[in-house]
Amino acid sequence: GKYDAIIIMDADNTTVPHFLTRINQVYSQGFIALQAHRTSKNLTTNIALLDAVSEEINNSIFRQGHVNMGLSAALIGSGMVFDFELIKKMLSDIHAIGGFDRALELTLFKAGKRIDYLPDTYVLDEKVQNCRDFARQRRRWLSAQIHYLREFVGDVPVALLNKNWDFCDKLFQQMSIPRLLLLGGAFIIALVISFISWQVSLKWWALFCILIVSLLLAVPKSLYTRRLFVAVIELPETFFSMFLNLFRLKGANEKFIHTEHGVE
Numbered sequence: 629g630k631y632d633a634i635i636i637m638d639a640d641n642t643t644v645p646h647f648l649t650r651i652n653q654v655y656s657q658g659f660i661a662l663q664a665h666r667t668s669k670n671l672t673t674n675i676a677l678l679d680a681v682s683e684e685i686n687n688s689i690f691r692q693g694h695v696n697m698g699l700s701a702a703l704i705g706s707g708m709v710f711d712f713e714l715i716k717k718m719l720s721d722i723h724a725i726g727g728f729d730r731a732l733e734l735t736l737f738k739a740g741k742r743i744d745y746l747p748d749t750y751v752l753d754e755k756v757q758n759c760r761d762f763a764r765q766r767r768r769w770l771s772a773q774i775h776y777l778r779e780f781v782g783d784v785p786v787a788l789l790n791k792n793w794d795f796c797d798k799l800f801q802q803m804s805i806p807r808l809l810l811l812g813g814a815f816i817i818a819l820v821i822s823f824i825s826w827q828v829s830l831k832w833w834a835l836f837c838i839l840i841v842s843l844l845l846a847v848p849k850s851l852y853t854r855r856l857f858v859a860v861i862e863l864p865e866t867f868f869s870m871f872l873n874l875f876r877l878k879g880a881n882e883k884f885i886h887t888e889h890g891v892e
Contacts, residue, residue, distance in 0.1 A: 631712040638706040640754040642669060650749045651709055660714055661736060661743040663691060664707035669752035674859035675762050678866070679755040681851055682807065688846035690801070691745045700743040700794040702801075705729040707751030714741070727772020730802070734780045737795035738787070759862070763869035770806060770870075777802035807843070812867035814839060 633655050647664075654662060665687060668680035683704075690702035708729075710718075718739075722731045736743065756762045780799055787795040805813065818832035 634712050636708045642752045644750045660711040662709040663701045664746050664749045664751045666707045666751045666753050668755045673757040674862050676755040676757045677859045685846040695745045701745035703729045703733045730776045
């Protein structure tokens with residue numbers, strides 16, 4: 629073909645110097661799918677900071693952590709590199725409007741392909757800056773998550789028989805509750821049960837604490853600033869916005885919802 633590889637970026641993405649040189653070096657070693665380390669280029673508001681923290685938690689757990697365990701890294705929607713012929717074939721089989729990266733991941737894993745991670749090759753991404761846009765973005769993601777869970781769940785038995793752990797792991801992730809809802813939900817359940825039976829509530833408080841510790845371990849030291857602790861105060865408002873999203877999922881994956889990045 630005319631091209632060896634293709635890089636997929638968002639319109640607001642920028643890269644570090646020598647990004648293409650690094651991609652060429654790694655691609656020449658025989659990789660067919662790569663995810664660069666996407667990180668924030670704006671920490672202008674508390675919501676943007678929380679969004680940046682969320683992204684780095686995903687980098688720690690679903691990319692670097694998975695690669696360390698011998699599994700494929702998760703895609704993130706931009707900063708992605710693919711073999712040109714492979715991506716041309718894969719995209720021709722995908723008819724996604726929302727969450728195309730989820731569809732692409734599951735299609736790649738179903739075909740037995742691997743995605744590798746480049747922790748030292750950065751792509752700078754603009755983060756959402758207010759609660760309304762954050763909630764709209766997560767609404768789109770949650771809708772796509774449910775949509776592709778339904779679409780691919782029937783392939784699990786074959787994947788288990790073929791020991792296709794990347795596919796099984798990815799589909800298991802589609803079943804998981806979004807992190808903020810999990811965090812808020814665990815806290816509310818623990819609090820309510822405390823008034824009913826403090827003995828039973830101990831289990832829920834333990835689960836809540838384990839969840840907190842695991843997330844704290846996944847956040848890079850550079851993001852532990854005084855501003856972060858101030859931003860955490862805004863979490864309840866963001867949680868309730870996301871909770872309301874659960875009742876507004878219909879149609880969110882059937883049309884393209886552009887993510888605004890403005891402060892207002």
